[in-house]
Amino acid sequence: MKDTSEPSPDEIPIKIMVLGNTAVGKTSFILKYTEDTFQEVHLSTVGVDFRIKHITYNNKKYKLSIYDTTGQERYKTLAFSLIKNVDGIILIYDVTDISTFKSVPDWIQSAREKKGENYPMIILGNKIDLIDKRKITTEEGEEIAKKYGLDFYEISNKESVNIENAIMTLFQKVLTNIEQYGRKENPNTILSSKTFKKRKKKLC
Ligand code: GDP
Ligand code: MG
DSSP states (O other): OOOOOOOOTTEEEEEEEEEOSTTSSHHHHHHHHHHOOOOSSOOOOOSEEEEEEEEEETTEEEEEEEEEEOOOHHHHHHHHHHGGGOSEEEEEEETTOHHHHHTHHHHHHHHHHHHOTTOOEEEEEEOTTOGGGOOSOHHHHHHHHHHTTOEEEEOBTTTTBSHHHHHHHHHHHHHHHHHHHOOSSOHHHHSOHHHHHHHHHHHO
8 A cells, every 4th residue: 555644635536446357457557657667477456455646637636546456256346345435437458358358348337337327437458569469459449438438548558558648538537527416425534544444454
């Protein structure tokens, strides 16, 4: 855990969760964005973890918490129990692995069951640097995103392609969504770092 502090009073808390099958590059994506690092090894994620990034946007300060999950079946319940407290979802598949792409509709439906149709979400096709291993074309990615009315990027954590663009696109959607629909619950009061740690301890 990187950060245990509550946001400073002038920071607006925003929570984002990263979902997708095992090994699509969720942890790598978060580490690339928050720490600008990349490792070739699979960084096994236990349950749910999170990283913080402080950003300034339109002269306002935000504390962006990015929740990492594991695609493993037994932790799906934990991920979806936390979903009610997050403002947006990044859904990742691996362009070299068909099964991860086939799971995209399931992830979207599960998220929409909890959060509704208008919930801010973005689809990312990762590992486009592996040109020879690619199985899913850009067009196939665009098509599924269009079908569900979601924004879409192809990314590479390894070669730093579209990482910032992806996050900022979702971030803007989240802000618009909060402006339009308000925030039913204040994510600070319902998911403080302390509560989060307690819940995680229980489950792992
Ligand atoms: P997670 O299970 O979804 O969190 O996946 P990880 O972030 O642990 O990544 C799984 C594997 O994919 C690791 O070996 C990473 O190094 C690798 N990986 C992640 N992103 C990329 C990428 O953009 N390109 C390549 N070539 N490998 C990647
Ligand atoms: Mg992981």
